[in-house]
């Protein structure tokens with residue numbers, strides 16, 4: 001693996017009309033692998049992708065945990081988390097994206113309950129009073145095998161033998177066959193941190209539990225792995241290959257649609273004939 005730090009300024013112009021983005025995040029790479037056309041709408045055309053209820057809940061929960069881990073260890077209690085929720089709630093409730101959801105009073109209560117369940121899930125997995133916080137929401141910018149990488153790490157904490165990289169998830173935990181692909185994100189963070197000179201000893205995903213509207217409550221789970229150079233290299237290779245495919249797509253102006261179940265939740269379906277047909281085929285509803 002050939003990694004160099006601080007190359008976020010790299011911009012690879014492909015032609016006069018279109019350029020690849022300055023950097024490739026794990027979520028951007030994942031979007032391209034899912035559907036190149038969706039990626040173009042989002043990252044080249046910069047069309048809005050309004051967050052739905054799950055994404056807004058995730059943002060709120062992340063913000064609460066970021067604030068919680070900023071206070072002195074002894075004060076990182078459930079009571080303190082509850083107070084932070086109360087403090088932060090007005091800014092979310094007044095957010096245009098949240099208002100656009102037009103939740104009923106009952107749905108808003110469910111939203112708050114689900115967010116609180118996520119925070120309780122965090123406390124079930126972690127004793128926050130025993131976390132040696134190095135960084136929260138750390139912005140990582142590095143070059144990984146020639147690819148300008150950028151990512152935001154939820155939590156970096158100190159372990160006896162090095163740093164631990166943690167990403168919180170408020171989404172449904174993956175089935176066993178999808179686990180490796182979900183770990184790709186934290187392996188990339190580990191690669192970037194290593195490129196910046198950190199010694200990483202562990203990565204982990206924390207699935208905080210609740211998955212929506214109180215109907216599908218799952219236990220919070222932790223997926224932790226010791227630093228594994230082979231897994232890191234595999235993740236970096238996949239990222240590089242995705243970057244090369246993006247460069248090819250931009251250079252050729254070709255962004256093929258990949259239709260499937262995700263078309264039904266794609267914000268760009270109205271502008272995608274293949275996606276409209278797929279949605280119609282799956283639901284019987286003309287889009």
Ligand code: SF4
Pocket residue numbers: 035036037038257258259260262263266267268269272274275276
């Ligand atoms: S509707 Fe489907 S095929 Fe079209 S851009 Fe969205 S995900 Fe891709």
